[in-house]
Amino acid sequence: MNAALWIxxxxxxxxxYLGIQARRGKDxxxxxxxxxxxxxxxxxxxLLMAGEIYTTFTFLGGSGxxxxxxxxxxxxIAYGCLAYIMSYWLLPAIWKxxxxxxxxxxxxxxxxxxxxxxxxxxxxxxGVVALVPYLVLQLKxxxxxxxxxxxxTISSSAAIWIGVIAVTVYVMISGIHGSAxxxxxxxxxxxxxxxxxxxxxxxxxxxGIQPMFEAIExxxxxxxxxxxxxxxxxxFVSTVLxxxxxxxxxxxxxxxxxxxxxxxxxxxxxxxxxxYQLVLLFVxxxxxxxxxxxxxxKGADGDLSLLRLSIxxxxxxxxxxxxxxxxLTAIVPGSMILMTAxxxxxxxxYQAFAPAASEQQISRLAKYLVPVVALVALYFTFEGGNxxxxxxxxxxxxxxxxxxALFFSLWKRNFVTKQGAAVGILAGVATVAYITISxxxxxxxxxxxxxxVKDLNVGIVALIVNVVLMTVVSLLTGSGAAVGxxxxxxx
Amino acid sequence: MKLIHLLALLPFIGILGCISWINKVTPYVFGxxxxxxxxxxxxxxxxxxxTILYRLDPANKKGESQ
Numbered sequence: 001m002n003a004a005l006w007i008x009x010x011x012x013x014x015x016x017y018l019g020i021q022a023r024r025g026k027d028x029x030x031x032x033x034x035x036x037x038x039x040x041x042x043x044x045x046x047l048l049m050a051g052e053i054y055t056t057f058t059f060l061g062g063s064g065x066x067x068x069x070x071x072x073x074x075x076x077i078a079y080g081c082l083a084y085i086m087s088y089w090l091l092p093a094i095w096k097x098x099x100x101x102x103x104x105x106x107x108x109x110x111x112x113x114x115x116x117x118x119x120x121x122x123x124x125x126x127g128v129v130a131l132v133p134y135l136v137l138q139l140k141x142x143x144x145x146x147x148x149x150x151x152x153t154i155s156s157s158a159a160i161w162i163g164v165i166a167v168t169v170y171v172m173i174s175g176i177h178g179s180a181x182x183x184x185x186x187x188x189x190x191x192x193x194x195x196x197x198x199x200x201x202x203x204x205x206x207x208g209i210q211p212m213f214e215a216i217e218x219x220x221x222x223x224x225x226x227x228x229x230x231x232x233x234x235x236f237v238s239t240v241l242x243x244x245x246x247x248x249x250x251x252x253x254x255x256x257x258x259x260x261x262x263x264x265x266x267x268x269x270x271x272x273x274x275x276y277q278l279v280l281l282f283v284x285x286x287x288x289x290x291x292x293x294x295x296x297x298k299g300a301d302g303d304l305s306l307l308r309l310s311i312x313x314x315x316x317x318x319x320x321x322x323x324x325x326x327x328l329t330a331i332v333p334g335s336m337i338l339m340t341a342x343x344x345x346x347x348x349x350y351q352a353f354a355p356a357a358s359e360q361q362i363s364r365l366a367k368y369l370v371p372v373v374a375l376v377a378l379y380f381t382f383e384g385g386n387x388x389x390x391x392x393x394x395x396x397x398x399x400x401x402x403x404x405a406l407f408f409s410l411w412k413r414n415f416v417t418k419q420g421a422a423v424g425i426l427a428g429v430a431t432v433a434y435i436t437i438s439x440x441x442x443x444x445x446x447x448x449x450x451x452x453v454k455d456l457n458v459g460i461v462a463l464i465v466n467v468v469l470m471t472v473v474s475l476l477t478g479s480g481a482a483v484g485x486x487x488x489x490x491x
Numbered sequence: 492m493k494l495i496h497l498l499a500l501l502p503f504i505g506i507l508g509c510i511s512w513i514n515k516v517t518p519y520v521f522g523x524x525x526x527x528x529x530x531x532x533x534x535x536x537x538x539x540x541x542t543i544l545y546r547l548d549p550a551n552k553k554g555e556s557q
Contacts, residue, residue: 081502081533
């Protein structure tokens, strides 16, 4: 065992310990388990939300994008910033309603607003279909990080199994409390590691930030801005808008809103979160530093740039620290996803068809579903192949389809009916699936349009289809809709 | 929704509305390529704007009761 391995395993043990001890002194009913008894203050909510947002994607994907795509990477900072602005109004409204109605999950919100348990089933299924690939992505990232940082002594699959078992155990025992405690350690680690790497590497290899960018500009002119076609200016604008809308529609992010003690927490976070986004800047610096130092990583291998450059530069013990930080970036969001998916399936799918089930039974079922969801994710991690890649690409667009129905439900007078909401979501999801599977862009769908329109994010099409059908169906089923038949909902 | 809330639209205009003019690598500002500098500038400006909104919003005047 080398030093790197000891450090990684040390942090895994710490994470497991923190996760389990978080339960102490709490009666773990469903409300404690999944929304922390609605008692989290500003710092815990901040860390939880940051914890879900700064995932292995941030660590590997952020640097990987900088390495292989350059300028378009900057969209990641932009969309978060705009999403936080919206959160100032969006999250307090969601929280207030959720507290008044004792909601536990994202789907509960739709069930309650639209008075339809079957709409909840639909929203849950969309959520779970988007969440599982997201979990798979975290697990694959975990495998890459641990196997690279252990210099190949631990295989990626062994690392994934060990990580999953640890997460499953603490999620079953402590629920969201375990995630929150681990988020504290994770954020301190990632902040330290990323800021250090992002400054040290450019200065070590290039003598500064600007010299690094000048060297890249000399080697690849224009790489640090948006290209004229493809990921161009219009791609940037449409993608930033779409992802900002979808930002809080992830079921685990939406659900963690409920954990706050009061609504001021969100308004305060709206001030701090944009600045916290700037941590990403240092992740980008690492990817940029790697371009001229570890050249030749093609396609998906770009995601290895941070680890490869670190291994080239540092002693094993520090590679271990980086590996441990990477491990935690997979574990914290992974635990939230597992818990959320299990809650959705137990509370919003199972209970919709078995309304007689007691709260205790649902609570127990949710906990038992954690290992089941974990096993499904493991299966896809090892056997998924192309299907999982397609689902991953769809994830963000899928959850964005929930935004229109949610948005209108927050207005005092909402013209959208449950039928309208359901048809809109279904149509949006179907459009996303068709577009992703057929590999379409607006360019291939409408070849005669000008380039700027062709480069628009294709998710826009799905959102338009969604809103149009939602509106039409709502107007057709309006007024008398409250008594609309449930059978139509399932169809 | 008060007039002051319109301040929150500025970052949208800054980041999304100006993209065609600021999509360039040079000049470098604080060592960053111009496009990146522009986005970082607006991220920081967002935080300042949200602070102003927070201070002026009567909803936050109430103490942290409960």
